[in-house]
Amino acid sequence: MYGWGRTVGVGKGWVVRGLEQVELTGAAGLRVVEVGVPSVGVGEVLVRVGVAGVNFADVMQARGTYEGGPRVPYLAGFEAVGEVVAVGDGVDAGWVGERVVGTGAGAFAEFVVMRADEVVRVPDGWRDEEALGLVLNWATALVSLWGLGRVKARDFVLVHAAAGGVGQAAVRIAKYYGATVIGTASVGKHEVVRRLGADHVIHYRDADFTQQVLRLTGGRGVDVVLESVGGEMFRRSVELARRVTGKVIVIGAAGGEAVVSNLELNFKHPVQVIGQHLPTTMREAPALFAETMGELRRLIEVGVYPPGTPTVYDLADGPKVLAELEAGVTVGKLALRP
Structure with a gap:
């Protein structure tokens, strides 16, 4: 049987x-x-x-x-x-x-x-x-940044928890597509994130974190945020996304739940908030997942994704x-x- x-x-x-x-x-x-x-x-x-x-x-x-x-x-x-x-x-x-x-x-x-x-x-x-x-980290990062975020050359991409498994993959992926990458990590992990190719690394607990990101982007905000932290950082991510065209891809909520109202998204922070949970993506959007895996195989072939x-x-x-x-x-x- x-x-x-x-x-x-x-x-x-x-x-x-x-x-x-x-x-x-x-x-x-x-x-x-x-x-x-x-x-x-x-x-x-x-x-x-x-x-x-x-x-x-x-x-x-x-x-x-x-x-x-x-x-x-x-x-x-x-x-x-x-x-x-x-x-x-x-x-x-x-x-x-x-x-x-x-x-x-x-x-x-x-x-x-x-x-x-x-x-x-x-x-x-x-x-x-x-x-x-390969699946949980790289496919998560790729479907978020490439499949949903449509990251392209000259974009500013903010990657939270950039020293972690998904974060490291995301930094490599965003750099490959020509983006300027801002990674967040604790101070002791900054060098690791820089070696991956991040253009800037910020301690996510810095009091002037928001001001640092805005300064790096010339005040316009980032084009894509890969958000896994949750809590107050989710709100900051929404605030830091470029108005109208900026995307916040939410892949986790390690720091707890946070709420942004419809009025805020309409008037104060008009940005695109997209949820992405890989098992759900695999089952509800199989064509997108298949395209992502095809692109991931190509990234392996060209050396962007090493063992x-x-x-x-x-x-x-x-x-x-x-x-x-x-x-x-x-x-x-x-x-x-x-």
Whole structure:
């Protein structure tokens, strides 16, 4: 029934390691547990995890602040790279043995189930850890800046959290298309962002942050903002977008909810605010996602997107990694190896 046919060293009833969130207290609520190999259903693939990505959405889920997030107890994590070892009904058995990157609930484990129509093959010659972030980080940044933001030469682009996984991809992408990039990051991460190609780097907590951005743009504001911080920074992003044509692409809300009224958008800040959540984009706008992945493959070919270099930890170190990510002391992509 489940297409186990040809498998690669896995059997039903096996007990494997995973990280379970037992209470919504952040990293303190994570525990290493033994779990069974999940069953693969219709339209799904079972992946033996090589590495799993650690993202700020994991922090939000662990705190109970992620919209529609899972209820405890749950297997944590949702991004992974690995080898397909089984397929469900309706999926070509030729996927078995392929190395893929994608998303699926419970990725902080030795095996995870993913939707077959949402996985992407690992580029030829890349190791698992090098492909981590291809979907969640690079595709998020590209569909936001290229697909929705229509970034072009001579645009000013403001990238928040520019030292993080999505932020680093966004800086490279915006520079490739000819934009002037302003990145935000804490002071200790400024050099990292500059090395990526950012033209200017600002500490997002500077009292004169808004004035600095306006000065850099000659007072006109930025053409595109990649906004993932939320809270007060969302309001500042709306204020900093160029009137009428400026776009604020919202991809996260790490700092909490913020409200901008219809009256403000009509009279005070007439800008374009666009929400972008990658799983929703994949399912509701498949043509846009397919175009984005085609462009992403081209960026790999021309060297704009090089193999990734995440910091990889053992699965048991998951609580430590999540705590450091929440504290804002990490740089770049983070990964766990089961």
